[in-house]
Amino acid sequence: MSIEIIDTRDGFQQIIKDFSATLYPQHPFPNLQCNETIDENFDKGFVLYINNKPAAMACVINNANFRFENEKTACIAFYECIENSEASHTLLHTICNYCKKQGYKHLVGPINGSTWNSYRFATETITDSFLSELFHKDYYVNQFEQFGFKTTAEYVTQIDTKLTIPKVSNDVNEDISFRTLDVENYEAEIKKIFAFCTEVFQNNFLYTAIDEATFLKKYKALKDLINPEFVLIAEHNGETVGLILALHDFYCKHEKRLIIKTLARKSSLYYVGVAQELSAKVVKTALLNNYQCILHAFMHQNNASKNVSRKFSGEPFRTYKLFQKEL
Missing domain, CATH: 3.40.630.30 (Gcn5-related N-acetyltransferase (GNAT))
Incomplete structure (x- = not known):
């Protein structure tokens, strides 16, 4: 295994587009993160190779206003990986070491720069993908958890199949x-x-x-x-x-x-x-x-x-x- 550090946003954008074409060859919709423009606060990209072929990648985004527990925090973004625990661990370990040397106290992700962009992983297989939902591999949560990431927030999408309109107890002010x-x-x-x-x-x-x-x-x-x-x-x-x-x-x-x-x-x-x-x-x-x-x-x-x-x-x-x- 080897890791290449990518210094330019455009360079990393092209690499993740090429990798996604092989990682998701049958996916029919454009809701892959390779189609999202990388945040202007891009810092470094990290690409892990196995036998000279890309196997895992992510980038660090330095949003100066992004804080966790009021401490300097980096975003880990645009994470993609094959189903290989060693590749995932090596990539995440390299990124953590880099961020620690840069003085960051926390690494939060997946978050593509801010909550205005794509963020979070689905906790189960995405079998019925919907517009605005990022599609990704179902093992990403396990890869993050096995490396030692802790859950900091949970989200839910709910579905209303009845389309009934209940009585609302609070009357809206007339003006x-x-x-x-x-x-x-x-x-x-x-x-x-x-x-x-x-x-x-x-x-x-x-x-x-x-x-x-x-x-x-x-x-x-x-x-x-x-x-x-x-x-x-x-x-x-x-x-x-x-x-x-x-x-x-x-x-x-x-x-x-x-x-x-x-x-x-x-x-x-x-x-x-x-x-x-x-x-x-x-x-x-x-x-x-x-x-x-x-x-x-x-x-x-x-x-x-x-x-x-x-x-x-x-x-x-x-x-x-x-x-x-x-x-």
Whole structure:
């Protein structure tokens, strides 16, 4: 075995694209991480070779604002590996040694630079991949755990197959209005959503800020996938106070499925009931459009939106883990 250190982001991007073509030769969808642009805070890439052929790889991303337990922390990102425990252990050991020498106290992953990018591993085999879910090998969790990574957060995607609309006990204040996304003014709308998300997500676990230009770039890529009927905005005095963003699951061929990607409201008690009302409106629209189920994607186990999903018949669909290792 040998390890090559890659100094350039473009160089590592090409290597992981080539490796993924051999690692996932039959995968039909583009939700492989090789298709995600590597974060600009790329530090080093590490490629392990067996008999001169790539067998495992990952990179370190140095997000200066990323902290775990308020200490200097590196992100381990774009991890791919064959099913070989020695290869995995050697790669992870090399990366840990490098990060320790650079003064990092923790290594967190998989996280491709920040929580605005792809992160976490599914804990079971991904047999029914959905849009926005990263596809990867089912043994990655075991490789991280066997090396000594500890679970630092758990997430769940829940599925609502009943599409029933329960009675919501909290009445929304009458001066809060609801509307769909104005696609004719898409960029202006996304700028409002950026300001809202920056405020409501800033206390989320491992949150780091991104600039407006980066956010706009991400959402411009989603424009052709968005149906404005499924992007609902709650407003109070002209200000965004709640948001639900759902996408049609273009990967699902056996049923018509919707994915709730974002559900949030401002924390003030004045807006109690807004999230439930947004969810109810999306369920009603889904029924009118003959959807058969809804996925509530990637909810932190402690997230309030998980409770909303339970109210709307949400049952576990898939679980995920995020790991950390003290250096």
